[in-house]
Amino acid sequence: MNAYRTIYEAVGEDRGIRSIVEAFYPKVQRHPLLGPLFPKDIRPVMEKQRMFLTQFFGGPALYSDQYGHPMMRARHLPFPVTPERAEAWLGCMREALAETDLPKPLQELVLERLSGPAHHFVNTQE
Template sequence: MTRPGTIYEAIGGFDTIDKIVTEFYKRVGNHPTLTPIFPDDLTWTAQKQSWFLTQFFGGPQLYNENRGHPMLRRRHLPFEITPERKDAWLECMDAALEEAEIEEPYRTAIFEKLTMTAHHMMNTP
């Protein structure tokens, strides 16, 4: 169930999340800083990201339903997430938000939430 007044609802729900994720992984799959920590086939990774972003921005609890609690930091510990990789990840996400035509104030709100999350994921100097 989608809660009214959420970012998820305001940006257009599933279709917009799908566009963001598609554009994001087009960039991740070609980014020399990120490809070493991502699988060659990004299909499953993109699916999990779609579930996560849907839930993170107030939509249905798809990630919890399909994967359990996100436990993001723990799930990302096997991967070396350096400040450079965090920045590259955010660069790809910023471009994806642009491509998906996310308007203000939602674009800034989304990017701020994802920036805080990205900082939390860093685990390697």
Template structure:
């Protein structure tokens, strides 16, 4: 029988340090992406902080986002921003590259992208 070493993806990938690497690698790409940059603020400091809280919780770490901001209500919080299929795909491309840069190993990389893809699909709110 295989021993389970980690209870969550967050623990398995290295916790805070690795999640921080992912989030910063992701926003470096977002800031340079022509489809994404228009819907993000010029100063990404608070956006990065909130994404760090959210992804930590989303992947099984401490429930920091919920403690600070309540239920994520992602779709509702993102309704003011036109999220098209093109922007969804760009977001996922940036996240996949960030996971690669952060050296997330399998099976965690695939598991993370599967969850993020479901969420990104749910966030679309505007046709092309």
């Protein structure tokens, strides 16, 4: 990571973010706790996630440019996000990252960076 200024650059910029998102969402759709929360046509969700992760990891502000301030906790309030779902989401991301050619320390950094927001979105215990 030392040779890069941002996680966005370290993961391979747009191509890297796309590969993570494309590996991630099939796992989410198959997960019994997560799949029911998502629409059958997952492509719009994937595109929003690509734009958000690009921005979140230090790339261009694609998400904010299109949708305004992310306000991700507020955007997740309509969905029952439990601690178990937050962990399931992170587990799917862990599996997706393992399918990439990213070095293990970078995979761990990405997961660490996403762990805070994943748990911040928890809005119910049930």
